[in-house]
Amino acid sequence: MNNLQQTDQIIRGWLEELRMDVLREMRDPLAVSEKTSRKDLVTNIDKSNEKKIVSFIRKFDPQAQILGEEGSGDDVKDMHGHVWIIDPLDGTLNFVKQRDNFAIMIALYIDGKGVLGYIMDVTSDIIYGGGPEIGVFTQSHELKAPANLTLREGLLGVSGPMLVHDCYNLQAIDEASSGVRILGSAGMEFIQVLTGKQNGYISHLMPWDFAAGKILSETLELLVTKVDGTPVDMLSSNDVLVSTRNTQKDILNMIR
Amino acid sequence: MNNLQQTDQIIRGWLEELRMDVLREMRDPLAVSEKTSRKDLVTNIDKSNEKKIVSFIRKFDPQAQILGEEGSGDDVKDMHGHVWIIDPLDGTLNFVKQRDNFAIMIALYIDGKGVLGYIMDVTSDIIYGGGPEIGVFTQSHELKAPANLTLREGLLGVSGPMLVHDCYNLQAIDEASSGVRILGSAGMEFIQVLTGKQNGYISHLMPWDFAAGKILSETLELLVTKVDGTPVDMLSSNDVLVSTRNTQKDILNMIR
Numbered sequence: 486m487n488n489l490q491q492t493d494q495i496i497r498g499w500l501e502e503l504r505m506d507v508l509r510e511m512r513d514p515l516a517v518s519e520k521t522s523r524k525d526l527v528t529n530i531d532k533s534n535e536k537k538i539v540s541f542i543r544k545f546d547p548q549a550q551i552l553g554e555e556g557s558g559d560d561v562k563d564m565h566g567h568v569w570i571i572d573p574l575d576g577t578l579n580f581v582k583q584r585d586n587f588a589i590m591i592a593l594y595i596d597g598k599g600v601l602g603y604i605m606d607v608t609s610d611i612i613y614g615g616g617p618e619i620g621v622f623t624q625s626h627e628l629k630a631p632a633n634l635t636l637r638e639g640l641l642g643v644s645g646p647m648l649v650h651d652c653y654n655l656q657a658i659d660e661a662s663s664g665v666r667i668l669g670s671a672g673m674e675f676i677q678v679l680t681g682k683q684n685g686y687i688s689h690l691m692p693w694d695f696a697a698g699k700i701l702s703e704t705l706e707l708l709v710t711k712v713d714g715t716p717v718d719m720l721s722s723n724d725v726l727v728s729t730r731n732t733q734k735d736i737l738n739m740i741r
Numbered sequence: 742m743n744n745l746q747q748t749d750q751i752i753r754g755w756l757e758e759l760r761m762d763v764l765r766e767m768r769d770p771l772a773v774s775e776k777t778s779r780k781d782l783v784t785n786i787d788k789s790n791e792k793k794i795v796s797f798i799r800k801f802d803p804q805a806q807i808l809g810e811e812g813s814g815d816d817v818k819d820m821h822g823h824v825w826i827i828d829p830l831d832g833t834l835n836f837v838k839q840r841d842n843f844a845i846m847i848a849l850y851i852d853g854k855g856v857l858g859y860i861m862d863v864t865s866d867i868i869y870g871g872g873p874e875i876g877v878f879t880q881s882h883e884l885k886a887p888a889n890l891t892l893r894e895g896l897l898g899v900s901g902p903m904l905v906h907d908c909y910n911l912q913a914i915d916e917a918s919s920g921v922r923i924l925g926s927a928g929m930e931f932i933q934v935l936t937g938k939q940n941g942y943i944s945h946l947m948p949w950d951f952a953a954g955k956i957l958s959e960t961l962e963l964l965v966t967k968v969d970g971t972p973v974d975m976l977s978s979n980d981v982l983v984s985t986r987n988t989q990k991d992i993l994n995m996i997r
Contacts, residue, residue, distance in 0.1 A: 583938035645921040665901040667923040682839035
């Protein structure tokens with residue numbers, strides 16, 4: 486592996502190449518199939534994107550383990566050494582129904598520590614990427630830590646099912662916030678929090694849904710934990726809370 | 742008044758001018774005040790925008806009545822003659838918290854009939870505008886009627902409070918859809934339905950929230966009614982359902 490700045494440039498190059506492929510391929514009819522339910526979809530593009538990312542990583546970092554949503558990677562059992570966690574197409578339901586509001590996400594952990602994370606908003610062509618050593622940048626500017634807003638002061642992104650079922654007292658938490666938003670893509674929700682447009686996001690997420698966002702969020706002084714404030718498990722699903730410090734404090738006081 | 746094509750061009754000119762003003766003014770601190778609650782805000786820019794739109798209309802169509810959110814217009818009692826219905830800044834909470842995801846909306850009704858409607862997505866600089874006589878256009882292309890999807894086949898925009906309180910059996914309706922989205926701006930939600938990215942939207946709306954969207958939607962073979970399928974009242978608040986024909990049928994079968 487090269488140094489971090491070079492690696493950053495290489496990953497951004499992969500993302501731009503993947504984006505061009507997606508934009509071209511999504512003009513053709515998609516091959517869509519259901520995974521666990523009719524709301525949990527996978528397309529030919531999720532799969533082909535993952536194969537491309539795995540092949541980029543294998544060439545660049547041959548000893549690494551790769552954890553990917555669609556199974557082209559490895560059966561990762563621990564976070565030792567280099568572990569890449571990738572979501573080739575996050576927000577697949579949006580992608581299928583809207584051809585918009587979806588993301589590509591790539592994260593690199595070394596010995597369990599988040600080193601580089603990338604979320605690409607594909608239709609807007611904006612990459613939010615970097616990590617604790619180099620900061621977080623789009624193509625045009627560096628992101629600063631968002632204001633440390635309280636729950637009451639900002640908008641909260643949530644999972645629709647968790648809101649409807651009032652998990653963790655979420656309906657009261659939403660009522661205490663300035664308002665609730667539902668975007669249908671973890672990547673797009675992380676972007677809202679990273680840019681200070683929402684002060685939090687709560688959802689049930691798999692590792693590839695939060696691996697990149699966690700690195701970027703923590704670099705910007707945001708917190709990424711389980712909803713009860715305990716550390717997330719990088720290798721299993723978690724009910725995740727992404728938030729400013731003050732919003733986390735407010736939510737921890739209200740969860741049931 | 743000139744003919745419709747000319748009027749269309751004139752209104753688009755107003756919107757571009759308003760947009761430049763908003764983008765410039767929103768760099769300065771906003772003067773924000775609460776209307777009915779801390780979630781119902783108004784800013785100096787809502788008010789100055791409305792005054793500008795009213796002044797554009799007074800010069801262009803001096804005999805017309807104007808119904809505006811912030812009260813710079815007239816006390817409109819009926820829909821006879823020319824009635825302009827305007828929302829100088831829709832999605833004010835998004836505007837205040839995000840400086841993004843808000844709209845400017847302008848509609849012209851003549852003797853109760855929708856003639857021209859405009860929704861401008863300000864940050865994206867896209868105008869969705871036109872009406873039954875001239876069609877619906879952005880700056881770059883004409884919009885075609887979206888596919889007549891069933892409830893199950895698409896995504897449904899909803900009001901957060903109506904979802905949480907399960908108004909009209911909305912939680913079951915959402916469960917029957919492909920998924921629920923909450924964007925926090927009626928204008929942005931109408932855009933999603935007009936472009937086929939959502940097959941419906943349900944919310945409690947004031948006339949300025951739906952006046953322009955109704956004209957555009959109906960031009961594109963979408964339906965805009967109360968949630969029970971009856972006609973909306975153009976001069977009062979309504980629980981509004983915007984949807985494809987098939988989605989309306991499915992929802993009417995489920996509402997309670």
